[in-house]
Amino acid sequence: MSSAIRACAFACSALIALAAAAPGLAQTNPAAVAKDYHAPRDAWGHPDLSGTWSPATITRLERDSKLGERLVLTAAETQALEGATADNNAQAAKPTDQKLSVDEVDCGVKGFSGVACGYNNFWVDPGTKVMRVAGEPRSSIIVSPRNGKLPMKPEALARERAAFGNDRVGNFDGPERRPLAERCLVGFGSTSGPPMLPVLYNNHYGIAQGRDSVAIQVEMVHDVRLLRVGGAHEPASVRKWLGDSVAHWEGETLVVDTVNFRPDQTFRGASANMHVTERLTRISPSQLLYQFRVEDPATFAEPVSGEVAWNLTKDRIYEYACHEGNYALPGILGGARMAEKQGKEMEGNRGRVKEEGEK
Numbered sequence: 001m002s003s004a005i006r007a008c009a010f011a012c013s014a015l016i017a018l019a020a021a022a023p024g025l026a027q028t029n030p031a032a033v034a035k036d037y038h039a040p041r042d043a044w045g046h047p048d049l050s051g052t053w054s055p056a057t058i059t060r061l062e063r064d065s066k067l068g069e070r071l072v073l074t075a076a077e078t079q080a081l082e083g084a085t086a087d088n089n090a091q092a093a094k095p096t097d098q099k100l101s102v103d104e105v106d107c108g109v110k111g112f113s114g115v116a117c118g119y120n121n122f123w124v125d126p127g128t129k130v131m132r133v134a135g136e137p138r139s140s141i142i143v144s145p146r147n148g149k150l151p152m153k154p155e156a157l158a159r160e161r162a163a164f165g166n167d168r169v170g171n172f173d174g175p176e177r178r179p180l181a182e183r184c185l186v187g188f189g190s191t192s193g194p195p196m197l198p199v200l201y202n203n204h205y206g207i208a209q210g211r212d213s214v215a216i217q218v219e220m221v222h223d224v225r226l227l228r229v230g231g232a233h234e235p236a237s238v239r240k241w242l243g244d245s246v247a248h249w250e251g252e253t254l255v256v257d258t259v260n261f262r263p264d265q266t267f268r269g270a271s272a273n274m275h276v277t278e279r280l281t282r283i284s285p286s287q288l289l290y291q292f293r294v295e296d297p298a299t300f301a302e303p304v305s306g307e308v309a310w311n312l313t314k315d316r317i318y319e320y321a322c323h324e325g326n327y328a329l330p331g332i333l334g335g336a337r338m339a340e341k342q343g344k345e346m347e348g349n350r351g352r353v354k355e356e357g358e359k
Contacts, residue, residue: 027143028307030253030281030289033134039252039282044211047252049282052317053310055196055290056127056203058085061306063140063148071139071148078130078137085128092121109200118328124201133289133309141197144305150268151301160269170349172336175329180265182329184322185241187220190267192242194225194258194276195292195306205310206317214247214254222320227256236260239272253281270296286312 039047058081063071073081092108107117109124130137140148171177181188189199196205199220206217216225227247234244242265243258256278263272274296281289288310295303339346 027291027305028133028289030279030283030291031251033289034252034281034283037284042209044209046209046249047254047282048209049207049214049254049280049288050209052204052206052313052315053288054203054313054315055131055198055205055308055310056125057129057131057198057309058082058127059131059138059141061141061197062150063142065147065149067139067148069146069148071136071143071146073130073137073139075137077139081130082128089121089128096120119201125203126200127198127203131309133307138307141306141308142304143307145302150304152269153299153301156269156271156299170336170346172333172346172349175333178329178332181221182332184221184326186223186265187218191220192218192223192225194243194245194256194278195267195294196278196290196308198308202320204313204315204317217317219317219320221322227254233257233259239263241265243276253279255279267294270294270299273298280310288312 039049042048042050067073088108096105103114105117106113107119108121109117109119112119131141132138142148142150145151169177175183179188180186186192187199187202190197191199191203196216196218202220204219206219208215208217212229212231214227214229216227217223218225223242225242225245227245229247229249231246233246234240236259238244239260239262241262243262244260245256245258247254247256249255256276258276258278259273261270261272261274266272266274267276274294276295277293279289279291281291283289290308290310291306292308293303293305294300336346336349
């Protein structure tokens, strides 16, 4: 074989290897970020992840299409996004014009206006900064696929549409048709996880460690994820809220493996057979790197991977008493019955039920 052919073969092999590794190239190496930092140890010698953490950020799960495969924002883009958020908050903090009718009110929160102003800007806390991982301002939480988008299969979209409303069943026919967060069962937007994602407000997570378990308190709806360290999964017939999670330590990283989801509580329309792997690594005294990978061939054309920076906070987590004084659900259903008596169809009565804060 000539030297030219050998060189070509070597180059081709390298390109093939690079292409095969491409989906994972954007995944951050926690050890490289932490450099010489080693987390303090708990009483059992494990890295200490305990504390209250906040992933609040204006960085969205999916990337703006105009950015293509660019994961890292420029300084100018970052400044523009954070500036626009600050301007919106300042505008939304102004007193409401008392001359406006209910239908004219803009409550300053995206997705809420008029009679749907369940919140104004005072009650929400989605964050004010672009998420930074290893000092890089990120354009999306999703790092793979490279375009920062959920690779939904057409059949998965059809399955999701069929699951929400049809010609016979409306979304206001009973409490079972309403979103889980509205029923105070689990938080909306996958904040309870897994994967655990930042949402419109109540973004805190509290971590407490034991010898053979790790508890993660989720502020929204007051869920607690109990991770069995070194445990085994329950049989597939046992389907739990938040899935069935077991964990193990890989050096500085807590690795969590979750399966056996309920069909009514999955990630972005995934099937109950999805498989979620999470990795939590303390990369500095004040930050955790939270990484996740969702595998579900029935829903996604390829696995979905993402990263979120969790920042240590002195804030305290108070009880989220979701149903105390909550008249929303009976009000919603009562309003639907009144509309029916008047021969009206409520908007959204057929089709997908949207979660709180969703566009």
